[in-house]
Amino acid sequence: MNRREFLNKSCLSIGAAVTSMYLTKCQHTERRPNIIFLLTDDQRWDTMGCMGNKIIQTPNMDKMANQGVLFKNAFVTTAICGASRASILTGQYERRHGVVGFGNLSDEANDNAYPLQLKKAGYRIGFIGKYGFGNPPIDQFDYWKAIIDQPNYENKDEDGNYKHYTRICCENALDFLQKCTREQPFCLSVSFKAPHVQDGDPRQFIYDPTYKNLYKDAEIPLPKTADDRYFYDVFPEFFTINNEARRRWNIRFSTYEKYQESVRGYYRLITGVDDVIGEIRKELEKLDQADNTIIILMGDNGFYLGEHGMAGKWYGHEESIRVPLIVYDPRLPKSLRGQKRDEMALNIDIAPTLLDIAGVSIPNAIQGQSLKPIIMGKSPEWRDDFFYEHRFQYQAIPKSEGVVTKRYKYLRYIDSKPMFEELYDLKTDKYEEHNLVRDPNHRDVLIEMRKKCDDLLEATK
Numbered sequence: 001m002n003r004r005e006f007l008n009k010s011c012l013s014i015g016a017a018v019t020s021m022y023l024t025k026c027q028h029t030e031r032r033p034n035i036i037f038l039l040t041d042d043q044r045w046d047t048m049g050c051m052g053n054k055i056i057q058t059p060n061m062d063k064m065a066n067q068g069v070l071f072k073n074a075f076v077t078t079a080i081c082g083a084s085r086a087s088i089l090t091g092q093y094e095r096r097h098g099v100v101g102f103g104n105l106s107d108e109a110n111d112n113a114y115p116l117q118l119k120k121a122g123y124r125i126g127f128i129g130k131y132g133f134g135n136p137p138i139d140q141f142d143y144w145k146a147i148i149d150q151p152n153y154e155n156k157d158e159d160g161n162y163k164h165y166t167r168i169c170c171e172n173a174l175d176f177l178q179k180c181t182r183e184q185p186f187c188l189s190v191s192f193k194a195p196h197v198q199d200g201d202p203r204q205f206i207y208d209p210t211y212k213n214l215y216k217d218a219e220i221p222l223p224k225t226a227d228d229r230y231f232y233d234v235f236p237e238f239f240t241i242n243n244e245a246r247r248r249w250n251i252r253f254s255t256y257e258k259y260q261e262s263v264r265g266y267y268r269l270i271t272g273v274d275d276v277i278g279e280i281r282k283e284l285e286k287l288d289q290a291d292n293t294i295i296i297l298m299g300d301n302g303f304y305l306g307e308h309g310m311a312g313k314w315y316g317h318e319e320s321i322r323v324p325l326i327v328y329d330p331r332l333p334k335s336l337r338g339q340k341r342d343e344m345a346l347n348i349d350i351a352p353t354l355l356d357i358a359g360v361s362i363p364n365a366i367q368g369q370s371l372k373p374i375i376m377g378k379s380p381e382w383r384d385d386f387f388y389e390h391r392f393q394y395q396a397i398p399k400s401e402g403v404v405t406k407r408y409k410y411l412r413y414i415d416s417k418p419m420f421e422e423l424y425d426l427k428t429d430k431y432e433e434h435n436l437v438r439d440p441n442h443r444d445v446l447i448e449m450r451k452k453c454d455d456l457l458e459a460t461k
Contacts, residue, residue: 032185033331034293035118035354036173036280039088039189040273041081041130041196042313043299045074045322047270055218056267060277061326064295067337068328069375071345075404078389079301079313079320082133084347085191088300089113091351091366093460094389101392102149104135112363114351116140118187121360126176129169129191132300143179143188145172151193153206164208166194166269170276174283182289187354192276195269195303197252204252205265208272215264222259223307224431231309234435236420239413242396245310253306263305291330294357298350299323308432316388316402316411316422317432323347327375329357336377343374343382344406367460387456403453410449423449 045051048058050065051072076084082102083094090097090105090113097109110116115125119140126143127136130151138144155163173190180186197204231249232240240246252262277297284290302320304310313320325345348368355362356370373380385405393399402411402422409432411422423436423446436442 031182031292032122032359033329033357034180034185034289035123035187035357036293036295037187037189037350037354038273038277038295038297039085039129039191040270040297040299040324041191041193042301042303043195043270043273043324044302044305044319045072045299045324047195047267048324050326051324055215055220057214057271058274060274060281061297061324064277064297064326064328065338065340067330068295068326068332069336069339069341071325071327071341071343071371071374073342074298074323074325074345075321075386075388076299076301076323076347077386078391079315080390080392081130081196081300083392084300085132088298088347088350089115091348091362091368093348093367093387094391095457095460096365096367099133101394102133105133106135107137109365110135110137112365114354115187115189117355117360117363118358121358122184123358124180124184124186126186126188127191128172128176128189130193130196131191143176145176146191150196150199153193153198162209164210164272166192166208166272166276169193170279173276173280177280177283177287177289180287180289185358187358190276191300192273194273195266202251203265205262205269207265207268211268211272214271215267218264218267220260220263222256223305225308225433226253226259226306228309230307230433234308236416238416239398239420243310244394244397245304245312245314248311249304249306249309252311259306266303266305293330295328296350296354297324297326298347299325300347314390314397314400316390316400316404316409318430321388321404327353327371329375332375336375339375339377341374344384344386344404345371345374346386385452385456387453387460389457389460401453401457403449403456405449405452408445408449410446410453412450412453421446 048061050062078094083099086097086099090109119125124142127141128145131146131148151165153165157163176188198206253259284293301313302322304319307319349371352362352366352368352370356372389401391399398413400413409424413420421437424432
């Protein structure tokens with residue numbers, strides 16, 4: 001046996017031993033793991049210190065990443081709150097679960113979603129915060145403190161004192177935990193409104209006044225693609241006329257002063273969520289539940305901060321579809337903590353992951369994949385592309401679909417005539433500045449991506 005063969009065999013043996021230790025620890029744990037799933041609203045992937053942001057303060061998110069598993073390439077399959085949240089709950093693409101914008105989920109889909117599947121397996125289930133779409137099975141939850149539509153940030157308690165909605169979510173989460181017992185496992189879903197804007201309010205990013213001085217002196221760099229030409233010179237007339245993303249850009253980012261204040265407010269809302277994570281972890285320690293509670297953090301979609309001359313989400317650019325994803329499992333051996341994984345993780349992977357972690361069978365209707373093998377340090381055969389769709393017609397937001405691979409991104413606007421398409425080489429053009437659709441050197445790639453998009457579209461139904 002040569003040196004290379006010896007080292008390869010040794011590494012395989014060590015990996016097998018670590019996995020065996022993890023499985024043994026889980027199998028000999030009398031209690032099934034508790035689960036807390038935290039969902040932020042409109043938080044993009046690069047708004048955490050652990051993802052390289054040098055300005056925002058997210059010590060608790062960063063701690064979770066350092067002690068758990070950070071997925072560097074997490075995406076949503078549709079960038080709109082209601083549809084994405086339905087995908088998270090069901091593990092299904094929009095075309096299968098049927099919530100195109102903010103409609104109702106069918107009773108069958110609710111039954112196969114992770115909360116009710118866990119309830120059937122004996123879990124105590126709770127839901128707190130913004131639900132985001134219709135027909136929630138409220139009476140099936142053991143603890144329900146949610147709002148179906150958009151919550152208001154500014155509220156008052158029974159004594160008339162100001163209370164920010166992020167604080168209400170925190171207090172409800174602590175209340176849920178305090179009512180749990182060690183004898184019954186629980187799954188708590190907390191869906192924050194933050195850092196979503198308050199629609200219709202000129203202040204937009206309404207943060208808790210506690211954070212008013214945070215970032216006040218921060219100078220936040222403008223995005224590379226914030227210039228007007230990245231909107232008007234790139235997109236055709238049908239896209240630019242009355243575009244909702246441009247209208248919202250005008251409210252939030254059209255001047256340097258607006259941009260600074262808007263992004264500071266956005267960051268303050270995220271730091272508010274980060275503080276809640278810290279309080280939840282402290283409460284778990286106090287209740288002696290910390291060593292058996294898995295915490296997962298994800299965003300429901302990304303958010304343009306002026307990139308491509310836009311605000312909001314909806315379209316298939318990185319800023320809109322790429323989100324944070326951290327999995328913290330206290331049962332993992334130290335050798336598996338602090339992993340930074342490159343695999344493509346999707347919002348449809350959350351439901352099967354939670355069920356797999358809990359030892360519950362994954363319904364056949366689920367289209368996502370369990371992330372558990374990756375969390376355990378393995379390198380399973382994994383996807384290298386995914387289908388993106390946005391079919392909700394709303395205020396001059398053109399419908400679109402496409403496919404994202406490790407190298408290329410292809411997008412098409414399905415109602416445009418002639419059809420407008422985008423093709424980017426993500427390896428050489430990470431800011432998606434250069435549309436290659438008309439580049440003769442990429443003709444074969446375009447044809448291949450069109451076919452791949454057609455094939456994936458059929459596979460998602």
